[in-house]
Amino acid sequence: MDSERYNAREVEPKWQRIWEDRQIFRTGNDESRPKYYVLEMFPYPSGRIHMGHVRNYTMGDVIARYKRARGFDVLHPMGWDAFGMPAENAAWHNKSHPADWTYANIASMRTQLKAMGLSLDWSREIATCDPGYYKHQQRLFLDFLKAGLVVRKKSKVNWDPLDHTVLANEQVIDGRGWRSGALVEQRELTQWFFKITDFAEDLLRSLDDMPRWPEKVRLMQANWIGRSEGLSLRFELEPAPQTTAREIEVYTTRPDTLFGAKFLAIAADHPLAGEIARKDPELAAFIAECHHGGTSAEAIETAEKKGYDTGLKARHPFDPDWHLPVYVANFVLMDYGTGAIFGCPAHDQRDLDFANAYGLGNTPVVCPPGEDPSTFTIETIAYEGDGMLIHSHFLDGMTMKDAKEEAAKRLESKLLGNRPQGRREVRYRLRDWGISRQRYWGCPIPVIHCAVCGAVPVPASDLPVELPRDMSFDEPGNPLDRHPTWKHVACPACGAPALRETDTMDTFVDSSWYFVRFTDPWNTAAPTTPSVVEKWLPVDQYIGGIEHAILHLLYARFFTRAMQATGHVGVLKEPFAGLFTQGMVVHETYRAKDGAWLYPAEVRFDYEFHGSLGPSRRAFRIDSGEEVAIGAIEKMSKSKKNTVDPDDIISAYGADTARWFVLSDSPPERDVIWTEDGVQGAAKFVQRLWRLMGELAGLAAPVGTPFPGDMSAEAAAIRRAVHMSLIKVEEDIARLRFNRAVAQIHDLANKLSAAIGAIESENIGADIRATFREAADIMVLMVAPMMPHLAEECWAALGHADLAAGAEWPIAERALVVEDTIAYPVQVNGRKRADLVVARDAGNAAIEAAALALEPVRRALDGKPVKKIIIVPQRIVNVVA
């Protein structure tokens, strides 16, 4: 028998070359087969792929190859998210140019990806740093500008003092820059914004219509958009010397609690606070103090509620003689609502904390169910739930909902200064997307600033505004701004000397439309070809990390809408019909006595036994023998040295082994633990499958042999197992449950090995030979999406002249898996006691009689009378005694 080992190192490049020569993964734009667009989030070209990429791209590739086999016209492209700060940092450290650094990284990562055997259409490759790409992005910017979707406004921005750049709110995590980790400062700058808030309602509402997105992601986006329905309400101020202002506008979602109001509070940044502070140094000092408060989670958590009494008095809207004090308070935010609130201590914890600190008291106006309104009081814990209105005049006895409605209605029809005093309003937490970045390595914003004409768009014919090549990166700040000539241009409108915008776009802009560009990357005249976009979008299956649940995915959803509004996309709205967020690749950490982290390759393991406690595992340094602490299993990171380089795995075991392993152990949405044992297990299975297919090739009938008329029971049983596996693997791949598909294939391999073992005679029947032919072919085609190289090699060994990658998916014969007997587990009082095999068409009476006749059932019944017998067809029999 052929005992040759499968040599992935030789075989894999061979098939990769053949695939490439025959261009079988090229996708045209004018086929009529049903389309399927698979996309994995494109990588940042850091220089090396990591295991996370391997997992991500393998999953997408399995789907792409499977869908191709099922007759779909599959689009599966790849590109590079190539702008961003690491290139500039590298330029600064190594004196290399960001473009050179980036393109060199792309070249080496492309080689690595190709070694994985991914079925990608490389003819559509794009890099966002390529002028041929960002030219179109600038065009989109200008079209958005014309459509009113871009605005320039002065605003307070999050300034990252380490990266010298502006960050979007989404990029500030716990008060720190998402990349640098530096404490973010507030600065006032004039910035370009995309008006994502114009689409807030639609972005929120459409989430309900995205069944193939994880619930978790939709929820995160909904929370982020943060819709609230409330009332804008103006309080009249008593005349006072501090200010000429006659009113304060607050925003509230709880107009039902107006009769519980004890104070008004405005933000430290509120214009009125600023006005009063000019004449009131004590208030000025208080405002300054508010600004110094940290924005970190801990700082907010522990921050005391503090306020400053302005001395102003506001009139209660339902009782002009009722005056409320007006405070400046540290817990009121200027950038939400109107920057002012009314405080109802009994029903808002923050207000209660504040009221208790300043002795303002509280009046409960909502009585929880089951409480006695006459005795219900609030001390230190506010009641924020539903209930019945009390102490509230005309609202008394109403539910919260009715009271909100009634209060809103009255305030809408009540006039203050010729305008309704209250106005219903929907507010969002979502802010406009600030895209200006003070960096070199990004897409230039195509605008020229003219002293006379203002901000003038660069004419479309002048695009792209290209980044200058001759740069220096030895100082902090924006290199483009320091360039001696680049920014000096003539105003396109009046011809006078003018200055280019030197800010570049947030790199999230680049990734907000790349999936659209992939549909027709050859169009040099326009960003998209709408008819082609129509054909391919939406992406049928998008796969990437959960870390992009909010930022990237929300921006891309916005962009699709904005592109639709500007005619670059047709009727489509949602870019990603199906979203899958895969888990991370994690690994144990190892730490020496001196605290140094060690690579997995520097450690060996021993097992010790402690009786029933099970084995314990210890780790030792290979070089010194010193014992090493086995640490937590964590996301692979260079700093903790718990990384495994895909290149090493591929050269040691082959791409198929790596692919098989990342698919096999854990459900794809969960983290997978990378272990050396696991990889070896995968490698062993590669060899085992190769041997098994070799054995079957020797026993199987030639390709194309029909089944004989007479099939033995053995042959029928094998066919049943094969087709059962096929059905399950189809279901599992369709639902992205790759770990189950892997288990199923293992199982079938076990069964086929057993079948071969059971057949020892020299003269194997024609039925068995034909069955083995079918079994081997189906097995190989099922494995092909996951281990494509091994599949090709087996396919050829099995006598096929064509490519497995081009073969059609086998047709599962469902009739085969139906058995003519059914094995029922028989329970007595819900506890399994016996098995019962009956004919498929046996009636209930026959099943009951047979079940009661079983010896273990009689024993379990122990003479007790049977109350009833439950028979669930095809499932179970339960005898209730």
Add this chain to the structure above:
RNA sequence: GCGGACGUGGCGAAACUGGUAGACGCAAGGGACUUAAAAUCCCUCGGCCUUUGGUCAUACGGGUUCGACUCCCGUCGUCCGCACCA
């Protein structure tokens, strides 16, 4: 604080719509082959007991049901997101 997810052998896990808990794999132990090793093949592998059987067991405590890993209530723990959003 608010919202969400999760909790099953030594480990990763599986279990369909409420129907045989632990498929499949890893690790481990025993055996075969071998001068030896690797590779390969076979057997065992949740706990306990009086072991052709019984009993307990899906974080813990209750409930619904003929039947619960699955549904409901409560407790504990872990992880994730948001966070003074009025």
